[in-house]
Amino acid sequence: MNLLVVLAVVLVLALIAAISVLVRTELKAKRPVSAAPRAEVTGREALDAIDLGLRRLAADCRRSGRSLPDVYALGYTGAELALRLTDPDAHAPAPWTSDEEGEEWRAQTTELSDAGVDVSATQPYPLAVTVGIHKGERVLVDLSRASAPISVTGDGEAVRQLVRALVTELITGPVGRRAEVTLVGSAATAEMTVGLGLMSARLHTVATLDEGLTDGVDRASGGERTGSTTAVTQVFRLIEGGGPVGVQGRAPRLFVLHAAQFVEERAAMTNLHTADALLVLGEAPDFAWRFHVSADGSLDTGPLGLWISTHAGRLA
Secondary structure: OHHHHHHHHHHHHHHHHHHHHHHHHHHHHHOOOOOOOOHHHHOHHHHHHHHHHHHHHHHHHHHOOOOOOOEEEEEEOOOEEEEEEOOOOOOOOOOOEEOOOOOEEEEEHHHOOOOOOOOOOOOOOOOEEEEEEEOOEEEEEEHHHEOOOEEEEEOHHHHHHHHHHHHHHHHHOOOOOOOEEEEEHHHOOHHHHOOHHHHOOOEEEEOOHHHHHHOOOOHHHOOOOOOOOOOOOHHHOOEOOOOOOOOOOOOOEEEEEEHHHHHHHHHHHHHOOOOOEEEEEOOOOOOOEEEEEOOOOOEEOHHHOOEEOEEHHHOO
């Protein structure tokens, strides 16, 4: 009898072990695997398609007699371009379609031809730049929509990787062809500027934030950054409302500096225009958005709610 009991126990234990192995195998098989980003989404051709899509959007809005939508982020899959809006707007001009809430517009890339687009037309969102990839979608954020500094935190090397990718795309890519980038103080490292200064006169280095902000500012235009009275949803209260801003006489500007210098010179921000953006490397006081770069290559965009599995610095 004892032998039968022992054998029964052994059989039960073996059965439990077999079931456990089977369950683990099934779970592993069902676990989603992140597909490697495709070249048509990560490469230069993607930026060309996005640039055309945005200029086509400007033409579509002009043709339909309406203003540009207030876009804070974009998504590109190769087959489709999506615009994420700060202020809901369900009245999208063809070929764009809106979701029910008016928070997102989409268009098939096959419908975004250059028909009706002036080749010299101004890019409507020149500070829109790739922050990374998530689930096969290239995600861009318009940095000018932040109402205050954008703090970039995380591992030092990972932060430098991401910021260099942002600067490089704005200087060399078609979407940022109208933007200027100014590296302030210790942010103007050789690693950040190598090769880029030779490619474009739109990359500048200055010693102080005040020097960068006051250089070439048209004070008569009343270009100081002011608070918006536009009503926006709660999650987007840190996004500057009021729509894309055109600046006569100069291009939108991105300033990059380290947190320690920003703390010392933050009073200079009175000269920051609504079309400009300020990227601070490290923890910054009174920031609008906080981008946190993780060691695994992911990026948390904070209040924007956009999860990035692979940040732009890892795509090079």
